[in-house]
Amino acid sequence: MRFIRLLMLAVLSFTLPAVQAGEEAAAMRLTELLSQAETISARFSQLSLDASGTQLQETAGQLVLKRPGLFRWHTDQPMEQLLVSNGEKVWLYDPDLEQVTIQSLDQRLTHTPALLLSGDVSQIRENFSIEYKEGGSVVDFILRPKASDSLFDSLRLSFRSRVLNDMQLIDSIGQRTNILFLNVKMNEPVDDGVFNFDIPEGVDVIQE
Template identity: 65%
Template sequence: MRLIRMLLVSALALSSVNAFADTKDVARLTQLLEKSQTLSARFSQLTLDGSGTQLQETTGQMQIQRPGLLRWHTDAPQEQLIVSDGKKVSLYDPDLQQVTVKALDQRLSQTPALLLSGDVSKISETFDISAKEAGDVIDFVLKPKGRDTLFDSLRLSFRRGTINDMQLIDGVGQRTNILFTGVKANEPIPASQFKFDIPKGADVIQE
């Protein structure tokens, strides 16, 4: 977030089964994402390298509103603020007094946080999706179809129909685990949360 079949008959049979499974999994993920038009939660984020060594641990607060609106605020001492208004994404680093502004293009919309608030109808165009269910937990694994991606795989985990955690694995095996707590769905979020005013004196980088 990439079987060689010996017999053509087997290939056709397997591809039909897989297509049905993919369609079913996509429909289930779509249903779970679309039922939450807004989400707010605390998060704890842990990043490990390929050997399992901890690289970084952060906490913060996230708010999303479908489609495309996001506020992702990481607590001090590694404070950062990411705000998406649906057209552009602003990343503010208070320590550097620097703001980076990027257009919300397809590659950016594939980032894990923005996936939660993105256009659900387009997810299956960009990812191969599979699901596994155990008890009240269902895990979806998303693997990008294209090569120009920010990760090799992404797991979204729902518990009793509510987003619980996600795991991102990149091309060098680095893992980022994000756990959500205090999740609130479909509660009003002020529009001001998705607007970013550039702080006075901050350097601005347009990309």
């Protein structure tokens, strides 16, 4: 926005430091909460809605995360899928299609939301503008990507009693994905072998 009047420019000069201070506080608070967990395991329930609020899909499953950059996201039947990353490669396995897609892990947080939970938290401030509000035991963060080619327009992360509770992503056409985390366990030992994938025999392999 262009400010023509000096008065409007003066208002900006007074309000901008307050906004920056708020973002700095939000980034520090989010970094503190994410950094407390080297590993996370949980059940999840995922609901996708279109812009009008009509349900598109509902799934559930199990996730395991380990810092830095390791994650395993297993969606239950009847829409079973397995997404696994060892920090370098990503495997997406679809048992119904008997197909696995392999690609290099996109290290951009705006393209791989799982890295927000398992990646380098120091990158968050570089990739997002951040707001937060805190009330009692609940802390909500709203993250908006700074890059124009992000896969989503906004992401909300919520913590309850310092434990990850839920996440919501909204894309450019208004579609929402709500993810609720259940039975969250932090800092329990996780073998790195969990984050590798052995390709079953007879499965089609697609390299990207």
